[in-house]
Amino acid sequence: MLIVMRSDATEDQVEQVLDLVRQLGFKGHSMPGASRTAIGITGNPGPLDPGQFEDLPGVAEAIRVTKPYKLVGRDLKHDNTVIRIGDAEIGGAEPAIIAGPCAVESLDQTMEIAEVVASCGVPFFRGGAFKPRTSPYAFQGLGEEGLRILDKVRDRFGLKIVTEVLDPENVDLVERYADVLQIGARNMQNFSLLKRLGHARKPVLLKRGLSATLDEMLLAAEYVMSEGNYNVILCERGVRTFADHTRNTLDLSIVPAVQNLSHLPIIVDPSHGTGRRDKVIPLARASIAVGANGVMVEVHNHPELALSDGPQALLPEMFVQLVREIRDIHKVIAEAELNAAANG
Amino acid sequence: MLIVMRSDATEDQVEQVLDLVRQLGFKGHSMPGASRTAIGITGNPGPLDPGQFEDLPGVAEAIRVTKPYKLVGRDLKHDNTVIRIGDAEIGGAEPAIIAGPCAVESLDQTMEIAEVVASCGVPFFRGGAFKPRTSPYAFQGLGEEGLRILDKVRDRFGLKIVTEVLDPENVDLVERYADVLQIGARNMQNFSLLKRLGHARKPVLLKRGLSATLDEMLLAAEYVMSEGNYNVILCERGVRTFADHTRNTLDLSIVPAVQNLSHLPIIVDPSHGTGRRDKVIPLARASIAVGANGVMVEVHNHPELALSDGPQALLPEMFVQLVREIRDIHKVIAEAELNAAANG
Amino acid sequence: MLIVMRSDATEDQVEQVLDLVRQLGFKGHSMPGASRTAIGITGNPGPLDPGQFEDLPGVAEAIRVTKPYKLVGRDLKHDNTVIRIGDAEIGGAEPAIIAGPCAVESLDQTMEIAEVVASCGVPFFRGGAFKPRTSPYAFQGLGEEGLRILDKVRDRFGLKIVTEVLDPENVDLVERYADVLQIGARNMQNFSLLKRLGHARKPVLLKRGLSATLDEMLLAAEYVMSEGNYNVILCERGVRTFADHTRNTLDLSIVPAVQNLSHLPIIVDPSHGTGRRDKVIPLARASIAVGANGVMVEVHNHPELALSDGPQALLPEMFVQLVREIRDIHKVIAEAELNAAANG
Amino acid sequence: MLIVMRSDATEDQVEQVLDLVRQLGFKGHSMPGASRTAIGITGNPGPLDPGQFEDLPGVAEAIRVTKPYKLVGRDLKHDNTVIRIGDAEIGGAEPAIIAGPCAVESLDQTMEIAEVVASCGVPFFRGGAFKPRTSPYAFQGLGEEGLRILDKVRDRFGLKIVTEVLDPENVDLVERYADVLQIGARNMQNFSLLKRLGHARKPVLLKRGLSATLDEMLLAAEYVMSEGNYNVILCERGVRTFADHTRNTLDLSIVPAVQNLSHLPIIVDPSHGTGRRDKVIPLARASIAVGANGVMVEVHNHPELALSDGPQALLPEMFVQLVREIRDIHKVIAEAELNAAANG
Numbered sequence A, B, C, D: 001m002l003i004v005m006r007s008d009a010t011e012d013q014v015e016q017v018l019d020l021v022r023q024l025g026f027k028g029h030s031m032p033g034a035s036r037t038a039i040g041i042t043g044n045p046g047p048l049d050p051g052q053f054e055d056l057p058g059v060a061e062a063i064r065v066t067k068p069y070k071l072v073g074r075d076l077k078h079d080n081t082v083i084r085i086g087d088a089e090i091g092g093a094e095p096a097i098i099a100g101p102c103a104v105e106s107l108d109q110t111m112e113i114a115e116v117v118a119s120c121g122v123p124f125f126r127g128g129a130f131k132p133r134t135s136p137y138a139f140q141g142l143g144e145e146g147l148r149i150l151d152k153v154r155d156r157f158g159l160k161i162v163t164e165v166l167d168p169e170n171v172d173l174v175e176r177y178a179d180v181l182q183i184g185a186r187n188m189q190n191f192s193l194l195k196r197l198g199h200a201r202k203p204v205l206l207k208r209g210l211s212a213t214l215d216e217m218l219l220a221a222e223y224v225m226s227e228g229n230y231n232v233i234l235c236e237r238g239v240r241t242f243a244d245h246t247r248n249t250l251d252l253s254i255v256p257a258v259q260n261l262s263h264l265p266i267i268v269d270p271s272h273g274t275g276r277r278d279k280v281i282p283l284a285r286a287s288i289a290v291g292a293n294g295v296m297v298e299v300h301n302h303p304e305l306a307l308s309d310g311p312q313a314l315l316p317e318m319f320v321q322l323v324r325e326i327r328d329i330h331k332v333i334a335e336a337e338l339n340a341a342a343n344g
Helices: A011-023 A107-119 A143-159 A168-177 A192-197 A214-226 A254-261 A270-274 A277-291 A316-343 B011-023 B107-120 B146-158 B168-177 B191-197 B214-226 B254-261 B268-273 B278-289 B316-343 C009-021 C109-120 C143-155 C168-177 C191-197 C214-226 C252-259 C270-274 C277-289 C316-343 D009-023 D107-119 D144-157 D170-177 D192-198 D214-226 D255-259 D270-274 D277-289 D316-343
Strands: A004-005 A027-032 A037-042 A059-063 A081-085 A088-090 A096-100 A123-125 A161-162 A181-182 A202-206 A230-234 A266-268 A292-299 B004-005 B026-034 B037-042 B058-061 B081-086 B088-090 B096-100 B125-126 B160-164 B178-184 B205-207 B232-236 B267-268 B295-296 C002-005 C027-032 C037-042 C057-063 C083-085 C089-091 C096-100 C124-128 C162-163 C180-183 C204-205 C231-235 C267-268 C294-298 D003-004 D026-034 D037-040 D061-062 D083-084 D088-090 D096-100 D124-127 D160-164 D180-183 D204-207 D232-236 D267-268 D294-298
Touching: A004 A011, A011 A027, A011 A037, A027 B254, A059 C057, A088 A096, A096 A107, A096 A316, A107 A123, A107 A143, A123 A143, A123 A292, A143 A161, A143 A168, A161 A168, A168 A181, A168 A192, A168 B168, A181 A192, A192 A214, A202 A214, A214 A230, A214 A254, A230 A254, A254 A266, A254 D277, A266 A277, A270 A277, A277 A292, A277 A316, A277 D277, A277 D316, A292 A316, A316 D277, A316 D316, B004 B011, B004 C252, B011 B026, B011 B037, B058 D061, B088 B096, B088 B107, B096 B316, B107 B125, B107 B146, B107 B316, B107 C204, B107 D009, B125 B295, B146 B160, B146 B168, B146 C162, B160 B168, B168 B178, B168 B191, B178 B191, B191 B214, B205 B214, B214 B232, B214 B254, B214 C252, B232 B254, B254 B267, B254 D107, B267 B278, B267 C316, B268 B278, B268 B295, B268 C204, B278 B295, B278 B316, B278 C252, B278 C277, B278 C316, B295 B316, B316 C277, B316 C316, C002 C009, C009 C027, C009 C037, C089 C096, C089 C191, C096 C109, C096 C316, C109 C124, C109 C143, C109 C316, C124 C143, C124 C294, C143 C162, C162 C168, C168 C180, C168 C191, C168 D170, C180 C191, C191 C214, C204 C214, C214 C231, C214 C252, C231 C252, C267 C277, C270 C277, C270 C294, C277 C294, C277 C316, C294 C316, D003 D009, D009 D026, D009 D037, D088 D096, D096 D107, D096 D316, D107 D124, D107 D144, D107 D316, D124 D294, D144 D160, D144 D170, D170 D180, D170 D192, D180 D192, D192 D214, D204 D214, D214 D232, D214 D255, D232 D255, D255 D267, D267 D277, D270 D277, D277 D294, D277 D316, D294 D316
Parallel strands: A096 A123, A096 A292, A123 A161, A161 A181, A181 A202, A202 A230, A230 A266, A266 A292, B096 B125, B096 B295, B125 B160, B160 B178, B178 B205, B205 B232, B232 B267, B267 B295, C096 C124, C096 C294, C124 C162, C162 C180, C180 C204, C204 C231, C231 C267, C267 C294, D096 D124, D096 D294, D124 D160, D160 D180, D180 D204, D204 D232, D232 D267, D267 D294
Antiparallel strands: A004 A037, A004 A059, A027 A037, A081 A088, B004 B037, B004 B058, B026 B037, B081 B088, C002 C037, C002 C057, C027 C037, C083 C089, D003 D037, D003 D061, D026 D037, D083 D088
């Protein structure tokens, strides 16, 4: 926190600010200047509220100068985090592709889709056994039966399983079956769940909340990391805006913004980000082109019969084609980065 | 759901839609018209996704015609719900005022503020023992010690206690001390918590999420009610927009919108809705004028030392004045409503 | 602008910043402190872009410390501006009420509505002769014929005329008929129009743009004032957000925010702000309770036949009732302010 | 418009709706169905307001079924519009690249940048002679002198000139110098300007407003086209949201959404869309990958001295590299589309 005094502030007013800082148990550093004085504050365990100081006489403005997160930031760890799950990785040289149905609906449906996913050489399979639904009357997922189906997908096809966990009580259960534990957008600031996942032994895939700022998303990751689990993957999945041509507005600019501040990998979910099949392919392409570490897309063999989110699921043949394109676009980007590094 | 066919749709295309409806296990009602056919769907347990039908040939548009909620709606229960907590009520003839500090910080601080609140004849006291904080390093509340302090407030002043519960595990504990269980904005779609509170014996105060639509807020209340707890109070507390002159944008228009659709009471929290003391008083006045069933405001005896949200807390003398104004404005509104009813 | 250097910034890096400031033709004031140096910039004609400095080595942050407007601000003129139009005023002791149809449709319709407005003792009449419409195929207003009808309203009822002007070419024409020139939300940053109205001899009613920040609205007023027309009335009319229960989200918190920074009067338009009749009355009440200097509402004798915005127009009897309520609520607020001033 | 009656609506109520439709001068088509009646409306010159009907007794919902635009839509013209400017084109086989400084500042600056642009084989040069600025005190552009400098750029390098026109009065002047007339985001609904440009003989580049929906952007284009100028290029440049890590939130999903509905070409401006140089390159790549017909980027030889928007301008060497990447990514996309067409 930096307190900027008005140009006509008296010495008494500066002292009053310093007194308050001391009273709060922190350290104030007065920096008198040509036309006005600035006061730096250190020793605070977390961010202070600027308003606390802006009400004092003589204060022009109070500005946060330190970022409120530590473990997620590049200051602490400069190199990119690569998360390894068996022989697969997220954040490494290749873009990670995670695919599968929105919800696990039955053994047959799941196996059929898994076969398509595995046949493309894609390492990660997604599918919800516990589904967070806006209405209490909507399909809520198969629960543990769904997890057992996902287990069979891993056994048969060697796919790594990404699936959502909704509350602290179920973490133990889901962790027995999953390779990556997903936190949904609505739970991004469910702090009890975040802390519990900080003690999980599996990586966490943290989806951005519908109206989360960059700082809030990084602080949600900090919650998990501060409890000891450093394997966090961030995921952009669209935010809520006035725009009505897609279900949410996919904010691809957060990808370079995250990469600038944090060492954690970030992927994009264009299925939830757009809500419509015909926009998933162009936005998946764009996600790779913007530099994301991967994409998560929904695939369904019979989307017209899907129990949730059918209209955003890709048909198998669309998915096969998309995987090819992702790899081609990634090759162009990787070469461009190599050139830039060589010249820069 | 209503399916509107294109004017040039063939009979085969109409049949194809009806087939899909049957396959999904619902009932389709074809309504041929002069220039095009419409198809109504009934028997669906919850809302259907329009996209599922809009991809079929011959379909012009698919429109939801039934609201996805039942228990919260006026169709089912026409008269306003009045929630009684001992001798106090929310949703009744008088505006309910809930006041107190953001967080319970100590016995002394809490008792001093409670004395101010009680001296105005205000029946409800708020104060957080468990605090949801954006940063893991910020003050997280006193926990059970805080609840015991709130218990003393009730014993000494007869105030009813409103306090937040963060996760399903703590519902039993908080319920032992609280008169009203608050669900914070970030937890509005924490469905596990909503369901658990559906089994609580105390009323629930449900705050609107930062980017929740009207339907989503009503459906969150439906989650609680569908489990058997019908005592739900809604609370507008500001939404997230581009506007940067307040912390959130207080959306007072949701008050008449809720009252139009639902029998549940709705109050307003102008403290979180604006984030700054100098805007709390005008917006608390406006909340009563717009017809809300009450307001929840933060009061602090030493806001400059508050451990959270100090800049938005009212000073005791400001609060005393505000209570008077709220009652005066409410009298004008109540008379106007009487006149309107007499003339209408 | 204040440049905050990193704590490990070298003297050379500080010099480099000062060099750039000089190169740009401004003056840099270095303020070395205990742990880091801050640099103040003066002499810049308008706001600088922080990004221009944040790219330099050693710079931690660049912060705007001076507000970009001058004439609209309270620094320059502390007392509230009262705008006098004949014997009526906006920004004075009484709340200003402006009422009438969205569009002037015919002489009969306009006269009938004007009679209702005048019978309540309301001094201002609104009605559009030139209508900005989203679609080129929608009714665009009667043009000069509409202005002549408004002239007759003034002649017959003594009402002051508020009407919109769409482009610089028509300012002369509209000014011949109008008492107050309205700038619509979509034109809030039509800088050519703003400059032209800076030379008009009639007051300007400036509506907030659909996604305008507080600063942008004040700067739009500054455009008008910087050309010499100091009679500007601001108007909140709802902003665009994700919320879908009203056409726009009325942001009443901007009223105290404007009053804090600017001496200009601010009114509220709850008709466009909500788009639906049943929400206009509660939000008009709230607008007065929040402290606005007046309201602008749409009234129509046959809203179901209105050529534009019928669903948001009040029926005559609703308007009569609203005027009474506005005056009663304003009395409560005015007394409260007097008490606060006496005690404060 | 389609009116859906309640299931318990009486025949009288249906007649009342039909009466109103007749009174408004349109045609109502009653479509009685199994459980409820629907009424279609035709003959209306533009869209009707659903609220006008939803207030009538017996009406459940009023739904717009026809899109309010005609000339911009694919219903009228199925094939993509290719806009030819001399030997260059926008909307054709190759992605169009438009590059140059934000503002024309001097002959030397402009010529130096133009040389970089021309050396990459890029056909379009951008540069503002008239600048719309939020503050009246900011640099407003060189005016006609700036246009004459742009003329020299065309003469020397054969580049086509894209430059902004701010008001109807200046259209004649700007048209004498420009090859493409740009309408800025703040003027997207300046209907006088749109109509005037409908009579211009040069193509129009129409930027999306900061809070414009897809329909509003298409209707703004419809304004230009309805006056006879069919050469309109749309441009996404970021919208205003709560997100604070970029100046605006670039909404790439509007690209496939526009292409689905309209035959007009659409390009992306990642410079204004992000406001920061380090995000321009990744988002320019993503714009091509999402399928846009081109990009418009700002390039500056000395961005730290730029009179406007320096922090978002690319350095010359970054631009040269970007052009290469754009072409490589476009090749991948074009091949993918060919494959999809061959298989589909």
